[in-house]
Amino acid sequence: MNTFGLGALSIIPPGQIDQPLVATNAESWRSEINSFHYNIQIGEMTPTLFDVYDILGLSVVGEHVTCRPINALHKFIEDNLGIVPTEGNLTAIKHSWLKANFWELPPDASPVQIVKYTQAYLLFLISVTNFADASVATVPTRYLQFFEDIEQAHRYAWDAAALAYLYRLLGKACTFKRRHFSGSATLMQVIWNSYFKLDEEISDDRHEAFETVMCVTTLILHDIVEPYMPDHVCRQFGSKQGIPRNPLSVGKRYKRYGRQRDWRNVNSDKIHH
Template sequence: MQEEVITCRRHADVLHLDAPLQLIVPHLTESGFIGVSQMRFFVLDWHLISALIERWRPEMHTFILLIRECTITLEDIDIITRLPIDDHAVTGNYRLDWPSVCEEYLGIRPPPHVFKGCGLYMSWLIGQFEAIPEEADDATLLIHARAYIMRLIVGSLFNDKSNTRVNLMFLPLLADMRQARQYSWGSACLAYLYRELCRGANPETKEISGALFILQIWAWERIETVALSLPDPAPHDDAPLGSRYAC
């Protein structure tokens, strides 16, 4: 039984990630990340997440509630985020020449001091791609789209406890935006979340990470006793369900 409120780690960058500029929206749409880009920041409820973790059973990957047994599924990931959930597995290589990888896909070779293994300091990435140049060509827009998606991936979907670095393992998967959509990002996100929930079920665990914002939205949507009262319950246009929640 979880005796304390568990610390829910979240990448600090998610606080400062604005809605994408219209110039890169076509690339986000093509890659399958447009839905996640439409979701806005809200505060994580550590007490709610801790209560869910208390009821998580790692051997079954389900929550045991008073009235039923349930879990977050791929369908939930699809509805909440609109991330692709079919096709190829998301895999990466940790043994690449990372400065060369950045030069190829981000158009710039970062200095050695902004690397730590396959991690690139988020502050450097934000500083380099904070603004899109006027009259940028499509190659430049593609680079900015990749940088934006990397911030989405590491800041929201696969965030870890470092809170300062981008895992460059994902960058080569964004070489071609059409190909990027062929990866099952939703499946990978759910698997990572399951792993963190299983870790959190250990009473000795003090903090967890992962896509906890998706878990919280799932709880608001699926558990009546914790549901929020929203002034406008319907998502706008073709936006994902999760886009109706914001601070």
């Protein structure tokens, strides 16, 4: 999976969110800065880009996972997967259909078949890990565009996309707009060690990743834009908490309409930040 920039996703077992855990923290979540607010001794805490990097093995740098509009869905799916679902709305593909048609690679598979099976697997994989949605058993067809050339899949910032999705769904879950929490169960519930031990030898890659994820910025996934403010959770990293910045302005939070929007253009002012 590292070849495709998707780290350890393939070895993460299916998980379920501890709903009482999310409910307990519901009143502590502040969507304007995407962090949990506890008492004065603890301060604020939040899942960070470094958590995604450390736990899921996803790269902290890369192009934003922002979709272009797809007008001819039938042709788009056929060009990439070779076959097209005969039932349902083509804007999303059922997990059951992907399993039924791409579960096992034929022993005499051609190079073209291998690529299409890989595309289908990667599409399924991100929909049950990074972008898991407890309310449906489908994956948006638009995500298939990131695997049109599987050799280029690694160039995307899957780390930031996964966290943007988690932040958005945390906000919805904690304001009781959704009955079920969605997002990475692993990120929310894994038991992890401290970021760095005093006597630990830190690799250059890990140190560089840590410096990168400490920047204040916006996280983007298609139509989702979320503020990322690690300066609010310095205690989480074992550092002294200073005066944090004011919340970032990310503009209007679009509802899921206007599928033909080109979100690369809509979010262009934020992509360059």
